[in-house]
Amino acid sequence: RGYPEFVRTAQSYHGRPIFALFCGDKDAEGRSWCPDCVTAEPVVRKELHNLPDESVFIYCLVGDRAYWKDPNNEFRRSLKLTGVPTLLKYGTPQKLVEEECFKAELVRMLFTED
Amino acid sequence: SVQAHKEEDNPEKMMEVNGLSPVPHSYDYDLIVIGGGSGGLAAAKEAAKYEKKVMVLDFVTPTPQGSSWGLGGTCVNVGCIPKKLMHQAALLGQALQDSRKFGWQFTEEVKHNWMTMTESVQNYIGSLNWGYRVALRDTKVTYENAYGEFVGPHTIKATNKKGIEKLYTAERFIIATGERPRYLGIPGDKEYCISSDDLFSLPYCPGKTLVIGASYVALECAGFLAGLGLDVTVMVRSILLRGFDQDMANKIGEYMKEHGVSFIREFVPIKIEQVEEGAPGILKVTAKSTTGDQIIEGEYNTVLLAIGRDPCTRKIGLDKVGVNINEKTGKIPVNDEEQTNVPHIYAIGDILQGKLELTPVAIQAGRLLVRRLYAGAATKCDYVNVPTTVFTPLEYGACGYSEETAVEKFGEENIEVYHSHFWPLEWTVPSRDNNKCYAKIICNIQDNERVIGFHVLGPNAGEVTQGFAAAIKCGLTKEQLDNTIGIHPVCAEV
Numbered sequence: 001r002g003y004p005e006f007v008r009t010a011q012s013y014h015g016r017p018i019f020a021l022f023c024g025d026k027d028a029e030g031r032s033w034c035p036d037c038v039t040a041e042p043v044v045r046k047e048l049h050n051l052p053d054e055s056v057f058i059y060c061l062v063g064d065r066a067y068w069k070d071p072n073n074e075f076r077r078s079l080k081l082t083g084v085p086t087l088l089k090y091g092t093p094q095k096l097v098e099e100e101c102f103k104a105e106l107v108r109m110l111f112t113e114d
Numbered sequence: 115s116v117q118a119h120k121e122e123d124n125p126e127k128m129m130e131v132n133g134l135s136p137v138p139h140s141y142d143y144d145l146i147v148i149g150g151g152s153g154g155l156a157a158a159k160e161a162a163k164y165e166k167k168v169m170v171l172d173f174v175t176p177t178p179q180g181s182s183w184g185l186g187g188t189c190v191n192v193g194c195i196p197k198k199l200m201h202q203a204a205l206l207g208q209a210l211q212d213s214r215k216f217g218w219q220f221t222e223e224v225k226h227n228w229m230t231m232t233e234s235v236q237n238y239i240g241s242l243n244w245g246y247r248v249a250l251r252d253t254k255v256t257y258e259n260a261y262g263e264f265v266g267p268h269t270i271k272a273t274n275k276k277g278i279e280k281l282y283t284a285e286r287f288i289i290a291t292g293e294r295p296r297y298l299g300i301p302g303d304k305e306y307c308i309s310s311d312d313l314f315s316l317p318y319c320p321g322k323t324l325v326i327g328a329s330y331v332a333l334e335c336a337g338f339l340a341g342l343g344l345d346v347t348v349m350v351r352s353i354l355l356r357g358f359d360q361d362m363a364n365k366i367g368e369y370m371k372e373h374g375v376s377f378i379r380e381f382v383p384i385k386i387e388q389v390e391e392g393a394p395g396i397l398k399v400t401a402k403s404t405t406g407d408q409i410i411e412g413e414y415n416t417v418l419l420a421i422g423r424d425p426c427t428r429k430i431g432l433d434k435v436g437v438n439i440n441e442k443t444g445k446i447p448v449n450d451e452e453q454t455n456v457p458h459i460y461a462i463g464d465i466l467q468g469k470l471e472l473t474p475v476a477i478q479a480g481r482l483l484v485r486r487l488y489a490g491a492a493t494k495c496d497y498v499n500v501p502t503t504v505f506t507p508l509e510y511g512a513c514g515y516s517e518e519t520a521v522e523k524f525g526e527e528n529i530e531v532y533h534s535h536f537w538p539l540e541w542t543v544p545s546r547d548n549n550k551c552y553a554k555i556i557c558n559i560q561d562n563e564r565v566i567g568f569h570v571l572g573p574n575a576g577e578v579t580q581g582f583a584a585a586i587k588c589g590l591t592k593e594q595l596d597n598t599i600g601i602h603p604v605c606a607e608v
Contacts, residue, residue: 093237
């Protein structure tokens with residue numbers, strides 16, 4: 001959860017392909033403030049079996065709604081995230097943003113193709 | 115070994131499963147597009163809009179130096195996009211110099227880092243490659259990274275980079291394979307020279323560079339390399355920018371000469387040798403005069419070939435399906451509906467004979483063709499009065515006839531040329547050249563002084579030209595132009 005923890009985790013897996021899903025924080029009942037994230041998460045989880053061997057999947061909560069709306073938050077600045085949910089292949093320009101994450105076909109393409 | 119695509123067995127069943135209407139004659143696809151560049155992708159996406167089953171085959175044969183790239187074709191990967199970004203990098207360098215005169219103070223020397231620029235450019239290109247793949251997948255266009263060739267009238271063999279072959283059939287085909295840089299055919303050219311295919315992803319700064327050629331590719335590359343601070347020489351066999359207005363071409367050459375680019379005119383290279391290995395190494399170039407026996411030699415870190423581009427039409431099995439090509443140039447002749455001599459095979463883009471080699475032309479041709487095929491449209495692509503811009507250090511925008519072509523077609527006595535030098539306001543303070551920017555229009559006296567040619571040499575020429583192109587398409591006359599009040603203070607008001 002949070003940017004520094006994300007970076008530490010990603011660095012600890014240096015050398016392996018890393019896929020990351022960024023979502024808004026969840027409340028006590030496990031529901032995110034971000035409705036698109038609620039829709040996207042099950043789609044992405046269903047495709048996880050298609051991840052290549054040796055790769056790592058990081059699920060990252062970015063923060064609460066106020067933090068996310070701030071245009072200078074670390075995720076926007078350093079990772080260039082423009083929206084949540086974002087699913088990306090770390091270190092490459094390959095990513096899916098918002099409604100693109102709802103589509104199993106696209107998620108599968110991100111996980112399985114070069 | 116050859117593996118038949120499994121869909122061939124029961125294509126109609128597959129179609130219904132996918133929710134698309136059945137493909138006639140049990141072909142795998144309604145349309146197969148060979149080439150995933152500007153034209154090919156535009157056509158494929160358009161066809162998908164009409165719920166046709168489409169496949170795009172795109173494959174990049176690596177350059178002699180080993181460079182390759184992703185989906186999107188020349189423009190996106192090794193053409194317009196990286197070129198304009200690097201041109202911008204060079205312009206920014208100039209702007210930094212100018213800025214001191216406008217009051218900006220900085221003490222450090224300003225240097226350029228090739229790797230930083232190249233990485234940023236390649237990163238952007240990567241996001242475009244990915245974007246195209248998402249777009250295709252989203253519109254249910256099948257994309258294969260495989261080399262397509264005809265093996266039968268309705269059958270394509272697709273070979274991927276692992277050598278695995280698959281066969282696909284389609285009712286119709288669009289060939290959009292584009293071109294690749296031509297080599298000289300002299301000793302050392304493939305081993306030691308690079309081309310535009312390699313330049314934009316070069317993993318080291320090219321250093322002292324010799325550019326061979328006088329095409330817009332040569333001059334644009336020479337221009338931005340010099341703008342980034344490199345020592346650049348251009349070796350020209352005869353004239354600059356063949357096919358363009360020569361008056362303008364010479365002005366571009368003069369400007370480049372005065373701004374740090376050396377020219378060696380009327381020489382052709384005959385041998386390239388390696389003096390020292392490295393990234394970059396040192397190459398020795400031997401050249402012979404075209405007008406006498408003189409031989410000269412020079413040493414450079416990098417030799418960039420930009421002598422022309424050849425269509426990728428020789429090895430895609432066109433002979434097997436009877437598609438005619440111009441044997442000498444490799445270009446494909448088509449009728450005004452982009453149809454080859456084989457009715458169900460079409461072609462678009464740079465490979466067409468007698469048509470402009472421009473991305474927007476290929477895109478427009480591709481879209482209109484598909485609309486005619488699948489949406490009952492009748493509009494054909496209009497190849498007349500297409501505007502272009504050459505992004506040399508002093509940019510050149512043009513639309514319509516060059517002065518020479520206008521004289522040839524209408525007769526010198528029937529055309530009137532109006533011209534003017536201008537000094538951009540932004541150039542005054544930093545004391546930049548006051549007599550280099552130039553604009554001219556060519557009018558047809560017999561047709562109400564209609565503007566048939568527009569040429570401008572100056573900053574942002576591309577932006578300036580676009581609007582005038584629309585006006586010319588509407589039949590702009592000199593009188594209408596005179597009656598249009600200018601915006602002040604901009605270059606375009608001239």
